[in-house]
Amino acid sequence: MQPQDRILERLARVRDPELGATIVELGMVGAVRVTGRVAHVEVALTTASCPLRSDIERDVREAVLELEDIDEIEVTMGVLDPAAKASLMRTARALAQARAPQTSIPRRAPVFMIASGKGGVGKSSISANVAIALAKTGLRVGVLDADIWGFSLARLLDITGDVEVRGAKMIPLERSVGAGSVALLSMGHLADEKQALLWRGLMVQKAVAQFIEDADWSQVDVMVIDTPPGTGDIVMTLARLLPHMGQVVVTTPSKAAQHVAARAADFASKSHIRLLGVIENMSGFACECGKVHAPLGVGGGRELAQELGVELLAKIPLRGDVADGGDDGLPVAWHEDGEGPFQELARRLMGLAPSLIPVGCTARLLDALDHAVTEA
Ligand SMILES: Nc1ncnc2c1ncn2[C@@H]1O[C@H](COP(=O)(O)OP(=O)(O)OP(=O)(O)O)[C@@H](O)[C@H]1O
Ligand SMILES: [Mg+2]
Known part of the structure; x- marks a missing residue:
């Protein structure tokens, strides 16, 4: 030799x-x-x-x-150089996918993770509403509430009860929605709020891993994952277990939020998960006086999307019924017709779904994604 x-x-x-x-x-x-x-x-x-x-x-x-x-x-x-870097990202992503543990989530089901470096920007409200909007199109939507301490989706979606265990697998709790359904797993089903606060470090990672590995998601057509703010252990565990998921970053229109939100995008690039786009939440408020007020500023979502080289997927206005719907367990998307912002967002996400399916990705899509990664 x-x-x-x-x-x-x-x-x-x-x-x-x-x-x-x-x-x-x-x-x-x-x-x-x-x-x-x-x-x-x-x-x-x-x-x-x-x-x-x-x-x-x-x-x-x-x-x-x-x-x-x-x-x-x-x-x-x-x-x-950028071409070698893009090829490295492709290899790293393929290796991560090959090494990822088998889960019950069908390979054809796209997984969308709703994330933000910042708290209180509307991740959970968007997860709940987009899940409803997707279900109304006839899909079986799996929803994982990965916010172990700050779980809120059981309340937002009004899906409560005890989780059944069948053949050593937790069965997500399901609710019919239009022609489809939403099936949820949340710490809210397993612990009361005081208990959840006692969970720490490893246990939290284990809880998230169990929600993925020890649950039966085999019936879902699409998954939506709500995350806690930031890029801590939970989001890292999700990236390790579901390297083929796509991440959507939520921000408000304000500049400060935009910078903090961007940390989630930085995380996506480091952990080789795909960054699909940005959602601007709490955009202009349409007042009865006929004017649109913008108490949280203007343009943060578009600027962040441009900065990251991805699409601005939706601008969700600041609306009283979004907050009320959360309180009532009847997310606003429930009543929205086909033209509402969450229906539009659901369509855009499903339009991006082919890029998340591990097999059959076209070279064109991969190139576009790698372009976004190398620009980031
Ligand atoms: N578009 C909107 N219009 C009006 N209120 C909204 C809108 N989006 C979210 N809210 C309200 O803002 C608050 C925070 O929303 P939400 O809990 O969804 O944010 P979050 O990002 O999940 O927060 P956390 O980081 O704590 O998990 C809630 O009271 C919710 O009802
Ligand atoms: Mg939340």
Whole structure:
């Protein structure tokens, strides 16, 4: 075996801890040369400021210096060009999907995660309403309330009761909605609010994992996941278990919200889940006086979408009936006709669904997604 090949063999043991694959698999190794007993190795990172830079460099050195005929190594750290970065993201995503545990969620069912770096922007209200709007089109919609401490969907959707366990699997509680149905699992079904507050760290991750792995979602056509604010353990567990899901970021029109909301998008790019678009909630309020007031500002959603290189999927106005519907367990989308903002949002999301199905993705869609990722 040539010295270069032996070096490559060693490098194939060095993993990028963040991407969870070897630097060879990920195409991060450039030229490898040997002069005498000195190895020269080029390694390209996704960004120059990669926080794992020194770890990777150290691991490369150690791996190569184990070879008996190499005394020294010169490592040149560079940055991948956009095309190589897009290809790396594709590989990382495919590897994450291949390694993801099997769940009962059918492969053909798109999974939409509603997230935001910011609290109180309307994630739960949107999850509830979009689930209703999707169900009204005849779909069986699975809803996972992944907000373990701050669960609210049992109340918002008025789906309460005890969860049945059949064949060691939890059966989500189902409610008929128009031609379809909504099936929900929430901590609200398993614990009272005081108990939920006592849950911490690992237990929380375990609860989310159980809602996915130990529940029977086999009947759903589409999944909607409501998340707590931020990018903590819960969202990370979701990304690990459901790497093929698409994330939608919710923001209000204000600039401050936009910046905090964007952290969720940053998370999507780091964990290789697809960022589908932005929803601006609490946009202008249509007053009886005939004017549209904008108490929370204007344009935050569009700006965030532009910044992230994705679509602005919906602008949901500030409306009293959105809040009232939550209190009554009758989300406003229940009464909305086909033209309401949540129906429109449901249509847009289903339009993006083909990009989330693990098999049969077209190259064109992948390219568009990779473009969004590399621009982020
Ligand atoms: N478009 C809207 N018009 C009027 N009120 C709204 C709208 N969207 C959400 N609300 C209200 O704003 C409050 C916060 O909404 P919601 O609980 O859905 O936000 P959240 O992002 O899920 O919050 P958290 O981060 O705490 O989980 C609720 O009282 C809800 O009824
Ligand atoms: Mg919420």
